[in-house]
Amino acid sequence: MADAAIVEQLISMIANDLDINVKATDLDPEMSLFEEGIGLDSIAIMELIVLIEKAFDIKFSDSELTFEPFENLNVLADFIAEKKAD
Amino acid sequence: MKINTLLSALSTDTSTQTHGIYDASRHCSYAQIPALFAQLDQGIAAQYPDLPTPTCIAFEAQNTVLSALTLLYLFSKGHSVVLLPAAGAAQKEPGFKPSIPAFCPYWLTMGNEGETEVSAELLLQNFSLRPHEDYNGHQVSSGKVYVRTSGSMGAAKVVVHSQDNLLINAESYATRYRLESSDRLCIPVPIFHLYGFGAGFLSGLSVGLDIDLIHQTNILKYLDRERKFKPNAAFFTPSFCEMLLKGKRSEGQYKLVVTSGEPIKESVFREFDARFGGIISQYGSTEMGAIAAADPLADLELRATSTGKAMPHISFDLKTEDEQADLTILYCRSPYSFEGYLDDSGKVIASNDKVAWYRTGDLVKDLGKGYISILGRADNRINRRGFLVLLSDIEQKLETLVDVDKAIVISTDKQTAQGQALVAFCRLNRGVKIEPATIRSQSFDTLPKYAVPDAVQIVRDFPRLANGKLDRQSLRKLADG
Numbered sequence: 001m002a003d004a005a006i007v008e009q010l011i012s013m014i015a016n017d018l019d020i021n022v023k024a025t026d027l028d029p030e031m032s033l034f035e036e037g038i039g040l041d042s043i044a045i046m047e048l049i050v051l052i053e054k055a056f057d058i059k060f061s062d063s064e065l066t067f068e069p070f071e072n073l074n075v076l077a078d079f080i081a082e083k084k085a086d
Numbered sequence: 087m088k089i090n091t092l093l094s095a096l097s098t099d100t101s102t103q104t105h106g107i108y109d110a111s112r113h114c115s116y117a118q119i120p121a122l123f124a125q126l127d128q129g130i131a132a133q134y135p136d137l138p139t140p141t142c143i144a145f146e147a148q149n150t151v152l153s154a155l156t157l158l159y160l161f162s163k164g165h166s167v168v169l170l171p172a173a174g175a176a177q178k179e180p181g182f183k184p185s186i187p188a189f190c191p192y193w194l195t196m197g198n199e200g201e202t203e204v205s206a207e208l209l210l211q212n213f214s215l216r217p218h219e220d221y222n223g224h225q226v227s228s229g230k231v232y233v234r235t236s237g238s239m240g241a242a243k244v245v246v247h248s249q250d251n252l253l254i255n256a257e258s259y260a261t262r263y264r265l266e267s268s269d270r271l272c273i274p275v276p277i278f279h280l281y282g283f284g285a286g287f288l289s290g291l292s293v294g295l296d297i298d299l300i301h302q303t304n305i306l307k308y309l310d311r312e313r314k315f316k317p318n319a320a321f322f323t324p325s326f327c328e329m330l331l332k333g334k335r336s337e338g339q340y341k342l343v344v345t346s347g348e349p350i351k352e353s354v355f356r357e358f359d360a361r362f363g364g365i366i367s368q369y370g371s372t373e374m375g376a377i378a379a380a381d382p383l384a385d386l387e388l389r390a391t392s393t394g395k396a397m398p399h400i401s402f403d404l405k406t407e408d409e410q411a412d413l414t415i416l417y418c419r420s421p422y423s424f425e426g427y428l429d430d431s432g433k434v435i436a437s438n439d440k441v442a443w444y445r446t447g448d449l450v451k452d453l454g455k456g457y458i459s460i461l462g463r464a465d466n467r468i469n470r471r472g473f474l475v476l477l478s479d480i481e482q483k484l485e486t487l488v489d490v491d492k493a494i495v496i497s498t499d500k501q502t503a504q505g506q507a508l509v510a511f512c513r514l515n516r517g518v519k520i521e522p523a524t525i526r527s528q529s530f531d532t533l534p535k536y537a538v539p540d541a542v543q544i545v546r547d548f549p550r551l552a553n554g555k556l557d558r559q560s561l562r563k564l565a566d567g
Contacts (some may be wrong), residue, residue, distance in 0.1 A: 019546050035302055042305040042329045043547055047516065049333075062336045066310040 006056075006077040013051050024078070030082050037072070048069040052076075058083045088250045089161040092292065093119050102294025108315060109299045113280075114204045124161055126208035134215055135168045137192070140164035140228035144218065145184040146172060149299040151204060152212055153196050154277065154287065161211075161249050166230040168244075169278045174438060185257030187232065188564070189224035189432025192217060198301075213336045217331050224432035225545075231289055233280055234451050238493050240245040243435060244428040251422040254290030255375045258398035258422075262379055263342050263366075265319065266292045266419060272317035274303035274326065275554060277293035281346055285368065285376050286321040287560045295319075305333040312338075319343070319364075323554050324350035327358050327365070338362040346370060347555050349460070349478070351485070355390050369393045369460050373424040374400070374444055375414075379459060382402060388457065393455040403443050404452055408466075412474075415464055416450035417443035461488075464512045470505040470536040477508075480539065483532045484510055489518045490525065494556065496537060498565045502540055508566035513547060541565075 006031050021036060022073075031037035033045070040048065053059055058080065067071035069079040096102045096116035106115035114122070130137065143165050147153045160167050168190050179243045186193055197212040220259075231247045265271070271290040275282040277299065290297045298315040303326070311517060319342040322330070328347055331354065338361065339382035345355075346368040358365050366389055368379040396402050396418070402415040419440065426437035438444070449461040462478040477495045486492035500507035512525055522542035529538050549560040 025119075027512075034304065040304075041547075042303075042326075042333070045305055046329070046333055057294075062309075062334070063313065065333065066308060066313065067306040068310075070306055079207070 003077050003081045006080055007018055007073050008078060010052075010073050012013065013048065013055070014038065014040075017063070018047055019043050029074070031072055033070050033072060033076070034067070052080065056080050056084060087162060087164055089158065089251045092253065093123075093158065093162065096291070096294045099294065105267065105294055106300065107151050107154050107297050107302065109149065109151045110255060110311065111171070111198075111457075112152050112202050112204055114155060116362070119155070119158070122155070122204070122206055122209075126159055126209060127163075129206045129210045133210055133213075137215070138226075140166065140226070142166040142168065142190045142194060142216070142226045142230075142232075143192040144168035144184075144190045146170040146171050146184065146196075147276075148172065148196065148198070149197070149273065149282075149301040150159055150198050150275055151299065152198055152209060153296075154299060155178045155209065155276075156194070156196055156213075157283075158291075162396070165226040168232040169280075171278050171282070173274065177327060183219075186218050186220070187234075187428075187430040187432070188218075188220050188222040189226075189430070190218055190427065191221040191226065192233075207464070219442050222431055225470060232428070233372055234497060235508055242411045242432065246425040247280075248425055248427060249481050252284050252288060253292065254373070254422045255397075255399065256284060256422075257292045259285055259291040259379075260293050260377055262381065262397055264343065264382055265293045265295060265342070266288060269293075269295045269319050269341065270294055270298070270299065270315060270317045272308075272315060272320040274300040274308055274311075274312065275321050275323060276552070278552070279554070280372055280375065281368075281370070282321060285344065285346070285370070292320075304327050318371070321346075322346045324354065325554075328354050331357055331361065331414065340364040342366070344379065345370050345374075349462070352390055356386070356554075357374075359386055360388070365389065367393055369448075369452075371446060373438070374418055374420060374446075375423065377418055377446070377461075380457075391459070392453050393460045395458070401457065404450055404458075407442075413464060413467070414450055414452075416446045416448050416460065417456065419443050450472070468479045468508075469508045470508070472532070475537045480510070480533060480537050482528055482538075483537075484512060484525070486532055487525065487528050489514050489520055489528075491515045492548070494558075496558065496561050496565045498562065500566075504536055507565075508537075509537040509541045509543060509561075511543050511545050511548065511561055511564070513545055 011024050012025045026042050097120050103117035147157050154422045170184050181346045197433040200208050229249045232243050234242045273286045277283040277287050300311050312387050321344045324345050340363050343365040364382050366380045366382050370376040376397045380389045399420045399422050400418050404414050408415045421440045424438050427435040449465050451459040466477045479497045482495045484490050490512050494511045496509050497506045549557040551557045
């Protein structure tokens with residue numbers, strides 16, 4: 001199960017901290033982050049990565065900068081939780 | 087058709103037959119193509135018995151193996167193709183119809199569904215070929231490619247190319263790029279546009295190398311494909327180069343990266359070369375194809391400070407149109423350039439005899455030894471209080487401001503005391519939040535008074551056309567509004 005607190009924090013980041021026009025209530029943790037779902041473009045993705053690294057005190061390695069961890073918010077939350085556990 | 091000779095050679099030559107076209111889910115080798123197309127012939131005859139051969143088909147080519155194979159198949163039958171840009175979000179609306187010229191009788195869209203194994207059945211399953219409702223009965227020509235110009239001023243025109251000439255050009259570009267069949271080329275830029283298609287895809291095809299097509303690129307998708315496909319060559323745009331510099335943490339080694347579409351910042355070019363290697367700028371137009379590019383083996387100074395030298399088959403003429411205003415415009419010609427312009431009904435607006443010089447409308451500086459530097463559009467130059475100012479110079483100066491990441495300056499029709507009104511659109515550095523008025527007052531420190539923009543607007547990012555180029559018309563509307 002994805003950590004609900006992390007998912008909530010991610011939703012808040014995307015709705016409030018990213019410079020895109022999306023409301024927290026529109027964000028479904030199972031929705032794709034990309035064009036099929038939330039529609040984050042490269043700029044938004046880069047901003048989100050920086051925000052996540054700061055907020056959770058983790059660093060994405062080069063091989064982790066792939067779209068698999070970013071498939072949707074649940075997957076991303078799992079990924080973050082695992083990285084923090086390391 | 088030249089394409090058939092090429093495809094036949096690629097399928098039998100031992101150095102190319104195991105290579106092919108890739109995307110995230112599929113792959114097709116050059117060896118497979120002849121048999122695949124023969125089966126497709128039968129399938130199409132069965133599924134679309136009334137389809138004349140050749141005819142003219144409007145096709146929205148996506149960056150997928152299935153789309154690329156479809157394009158090659160259409161060429162191999164001598165069908166003319168209208169390259170349609172991706173419709174994007176609008177396509178999801180019910181009753182959506184893309185804008186297809188009236189002279190085109192058919193419309194083809196491709197799905198990307200089904201199994202990973204490529205077969206004629208799979209292609210046919212994904213075909214949706216329909217008659218074009220608004221076809222005006224115009225007589226069809228064979229073996230052409232039709233592309234709408236972005237028409238920055240007024241009505242868009244349709245540029246006509248011969249498929250054979252596009253291939254001849256592609257072969258010549260491959261020589262300039264020094265591409266070999268052992269190279270691995272990644273194309274994240276759209277193949278419905280001549281840059282991705284004519285310069286990228288066809289050049290790669292002409293030497294029979296492995297090509298990876300990326301659909302709806304974003305930084306993560308690209309990094310993912312880069313890791314899996316391990317390209318040593320790629321076609322980018324300047325904004326994608328900048329994105330890669332920010333998003334890719336490791337160093338890389340590219341033998342060739344072509345950037346085109348708009349001028350690249352010299353600092354970005356140099357950083358890209360230092361971290362990833364092999365970058366060259368390319369300059370071209372829909373009518374002429376690629377016009378100039380540097381040799382990837384040329385030293386960094388030359389590559390970073392010039393727009394390269396004439397592509398093979400291209401001749402230059404630098405004409406000084408106005409001595410006083412120091413207005414030297416680049417003219418060029420090639421025996422393999424466009425055939426002419428049509429309007430949407432199919433009427434010929436103008437024919438290109440390949441001998442007359444084509445006016446690019448761009449300001450050029452001769453750097454000697456065949457090298458040129460494109461300074462910007464001639465209409466990049468405006469009069470402010472009697473001084474001639476280059477909009478690109480103002481953009482450069484604004485970008486030296488510590489908070490500004492990128493600036494685009496638009497001149498509007500409004501007249502002010504200074505001359506034509508200037509509006510600067512600025513994208514700020516990440517995390518910066520300041521007022522437009524602050525940027526404007528800062529610009530007084532770096533620009534002469536007559537060059538200071540009359541207004542500044544802050545943008546999150548710049549509007550772009552389907553082909554990735556800056557959408558200046560949208561900016562002009564924002565400036566006027």
